Amino acid sequence: MVFxxxxxxxxxxxxxxxxxxxxxxxxxxxxxxYTSENRDMNLPxxxxxxxxxxxxxxxxxxYSKAHTLSxxxxxxxxxxxxxxxxxxxxxxxxxxxCVSTLTLEALSTIMEIPxxxxxxxxIAQMMQKxxxxxxxxxxxxxxxxxxxxxxxxxxxRFEMEMDKDEWEDTKDEFQMEFEGELSQNGFxxxxxxxxxxxxxxxxxxGYTFYDVYSICxxxxxxxxxxxxPEAGAFAPCSLYLYMKKGEETMHIAYPSVYNWISALSxxxxxxxxxxDDAQKRMExxxxxxxx
Numbered sequence: 001m002v003f004x005x006x007x008x009x010x011x012x013x014x015x016x017x018x019x020x021x022x023x024x025x026x027x028x029x030x031x032x033x034y035t036s037e038n039r040d041m042n043l044p045x046x047x048x049x050x051x052x053x054x055x056x057x058x059x060x061x062x063y064s065k066a067h068t069l070s071x072x073x074x075x076x077x078x079x080x081x082x083x084x085x086x087x088x089x090x091x092x093x094x095x096x097x098c099v100s101t102l103t104l105e106a107l108s109t110i111m112e113i114p115x116x117x118x119x120x121x122x123i124a125q126m127m128q129k130x131x132x133x134x135x136x137x138x139x140x141x142x143x144x145x146x147x148x149x150x151x152x153x154x155x156x157r158f159e160m161e162m163d164k165d166e167w168e169d170t171k172d173e174f175q176m177e178f179e180g181e182l183s184q185n186g187f188x189x190x191x192x193x194x195x196x197x198x199x200x201x202x203x204x205x206g207y208t209f210y211d212v213y214s215i216c217x218x219x220x221x222x223x224x225x226x227x228x229p230e231a232g233a234f235a236p237c238s239l240y241l242y243m244k245k246g247e248e249t250m251h252i253a254y255p256s257v258y259n260w261i262s263a264l265s266x267x268x269x270x271x272x273x274x275x276d277d278a279q280k281r282m283e284x285x286x287x288x289x290x291x
Contacts, residue, residue, distance in 0.1 A: 005147050006106035006263035009230045012135035014090065014097040019135060021058040021088045024099065027134035028062050031126050036061040036083045036214065037191045037236075045222050056090040056097065057225065059232050061191055061214055064126060065198045070119045072199065072210070077111050079212045079240030080155065080255055082195060084127075087225070087232020099135065100230035101127060106263060110154050110255055143230075145265035152258035156283060160250045160290040162243060171209065171241070171250065174289055181285040182215065187278075190214040190236040210242040215254075217278045224271045228264045239282075252286060 012019060025038045038060045045052040061083035071078040084107075087100045104124035108115035115121075131138065162170050182189060191214030196207050216236035224231040239254035257275040266272060 006103060006109075006259075007100055007143065007230055007233055008103050009098055009100045009141040009143065010131055010135055010138040011096050011098045011141055012138040013095065015095045019097050021056065021060065024088055024134040025060065025062075028060075028130040031130035031133060032064060032066075033062040033126065033130060034065050036063070036193060038088075039190060041221065044218055048218055049222055053092055053226055054089050054229070055092055055094070056088065057229070057232075058088040059190070059216070059221070059235055060086040060088055061236065062086070063193075064123055066202075067119050067123050067126075068195065069199055069202055069204055071113065071117075072195065073204065073206060075111065075113050076207075076242060076244065076251070077113075077155070077240075077253065079195060079210065079242065080111050080238055080253065081107055082212060083191070083193065083214065083238060084123075085214075085233055085235055085238075087230060087235070089225075089229045089232070091229070097135070098141070098229070099131060099138075100233045101131075102233045102263075110259055148262045148265045150258055150262045152279075153256055154259055155253050156256045156279070156286075158252040158286045158290045160252065162248050162250050164248050167208065167243065167248075167250075174250070175211075175241075177289055178285065181289070185281045185285060186217055186219070187282075188216045188218065188236075190216040196242075206245055208243040208245055208247075211240065213239045213241075215239055215282075217274075220274045220278050223274045224260065224264070224266065227268060227271065228266065231260060231264055234260050234263070252290070254282070 021038050025035050041057045042052045063083040068082045090097050113120055193212045196210040214236040221235045237254055241252050243250045257279040
C-alpha cells in the first residue's frame with residue numbers, strides 16, 4: 001500500500017453522526033475560506049440512476065479570496081482551482097466520514113505554480129487547519145494505487161480575440177451560447193464566481209474580467225465515484241474566462257480529464273468512457289464558440 005501523491009483522503013469515526021457536510025463547511029469558513037457550494041449529490045444520483053452507493057456524498061467547493069488575489073497577480077491560471085473541490089462521503093452502512101482534496105504538489109503541478117510559492121503553501125496550510133478542525137480525529141488514508149503516467153495535456157486551453165470597444169457584448173454572447181451548450185451536452189453549471197468582483201473590492205484592477213464556472217457532468221462523478229469516491233477532489237471542474245487589462249484576448253481553460261485518470265489510476269472501462277466523452281464534448285463546445 002502506498003500514498004497516492006496527488007490526493008489526500010482523511011477518514012474520521014462518525015458513529016454518533018455529529019460530523020456532517022454542514023459542520024465541515026463551517027470549519028472551512030472558520031479557517032478563512034469562502035465557500036461556493038456544498039451540494040448533496042445523493043438526490044441527483046438517486047433521481048437519475050435510481051441508486052447510490054453512499055449514505056453521504058457531497059461535492060464541496062471553496063477558496064480563499066485573499067490568497068486567490070495574491071496568486072492572480074502572478075499566475076492568471078489560478079482560476080483552474082479557484083474554487084478548490086472536495087468530496088465528503090460516507091459509504092453505505094459505514095460509520096466513518098471521509099474528505100478528499102488535492103495535495104499541494106498536485107495543485108502546483110497542474111497549475112504550473114512553483115510548490116515553494118509562499119501563497120500556495122499558505123493555502124495548503126489553511127486546508128490542513130480546516131480539515132483538522134472539521135475532523136479532529138481523522139487519519140490520512142493509505143490508498144491502494146499509485147499515480148499513473150499522464151496520457152494527455154493537463155490543461156485544455158482556448159483563446160478568443162475580443163474587440164476592445166465591444167468586448168462586453170462579445171463576452172455576453174459567448175457566455176449565453178456557452179451555457180446553452182452546457183445544458184444540451186448534459187453538463188450542469190454547479191456554481192459561478194466573478195473573481196474580478198473580489199479583485200476590485202480589494203483595489204486590484206489588473207483584469208478586465210475574470211469569471212470561473214464550476215461545471216459537473218452527473219454520469220462522470222456518479223460512475224467514477226463508485227470505485228474512486230475521492231474523485232470529488234476534481235469535481236466540479238473549474239473553467240475560467242479572463243481578459244487582462246490592456247489585452248484583447250479572452251483566455252479560456254480547464255483541467256483536463258487526464259488529471260483524473262492519472263491521479264486516480266483509473267482503469268475501468270465505464271469510468272474511462274464517461275471521462276473521455278466529457279472531454280470530447282467540452283472541447284467541441286469551446287472549439288465551436290471560439291472559431
